[in-house]
Amino acid sequence: MDVAPGGGIATLSTIGLRRTADRRWAALRTVGNRDSAVMTTERGFTLLELLVTIAVAAIVMAVAVPSFRTIVISNRLSSAANEYVAALTEAKLEAVRRNRETLMCGSSGNPASGSFSGACPVSSPAGTVIALTVANDGSVSPTVVRESPPTFSGITVANVRALRFSGQGLARAPGQSALAANLIADISSSYLPTRNRRCIYMAAGSVISTCAVTHTSTCPTNEPQTCE
Structure with missing residues (x-):
């Protein structure tokens, strides 16, 4: 027989409540013990695991970094070539629009006399486009x-030819009567083992093309039959 506090006889409801409370307390103790067991089994990386992770990361970087650099330099090379193609195109279009001569300055050979005398910048003149403006x-x-x-880091621009465009949009070298042809600009990078040059060519004084080639010295004077 259960005896209630104070010496009385416990009722059935009191006994039931006490037993329910005992069961809940036992359940809480079980959960607490299980959580403590889980916490004691958790741990960090071992030294061996950390060294293996660093070694794998180093291998991945050794493979990825050179490839990424090649992509970056190749994109710069193409961007530089596009800039000079854009300069040639603008010089041609301005000549036609104005129906008057324009000049794309070169690395050398810029006009020393005439309407464009001294018009090209002294420093880094190549690719500058000059037009003739008529005053009132x-x-x-x-x-x-x-x-x-x-300029682009890691990119070299050489042998840019000076060209004068007539009002019909046809290009000639300053002081020459023949239409411009063959190599116009040589753009290269020493950081690329292949496709390290972008060669800009012109045909019949008007048609502009770009060719990617692998050369260690200079672009071919004549446009190759096939470009890489």
Whole structure:
């Protein structure tokens, strides 16, 4: 017989409540013990696991970094070539629009006399586009309509030819009567083992093309039959 506190006889309801409370307390103790067991089994990385992870990361970086650099340099090479193609195109279009001569300055061979005399910048003139502007009094003066293309890290630009475009959009070298042809600009990078040059060509004084080639010295003077 259960005896209630104070010496009385416990009722059935009191006994039931006490037993329910005992069961809940036992359940809570079981959960607490299980959580303690889980917590004691958790641990961090061992030194061996950490060394293996670092070694794998180093291998991945050794493979990925050179490939990424190749992609970056190749994109810069193409961007530089596109800048000079854009300069040639603008010089041609401005000549047609104005029905007056324009000039794309070269690395050398820029006009020393005539309407464009001294118009090209002294420093980094290649790719600068000059147009002739007519004032109200009829005088003609050269005006820069496109600045020299930006420089790209790891990229070398050489042998950019100066070209004068007539009002019909046809290009000739300054002082020459023959239409411009063959190599116009040589853009390269020493960081690429293949496809390290972008060669810009012109045909019949008007048609512009770009060719990717693998060369260690210079672009071929004549456009190759096939480009890489």
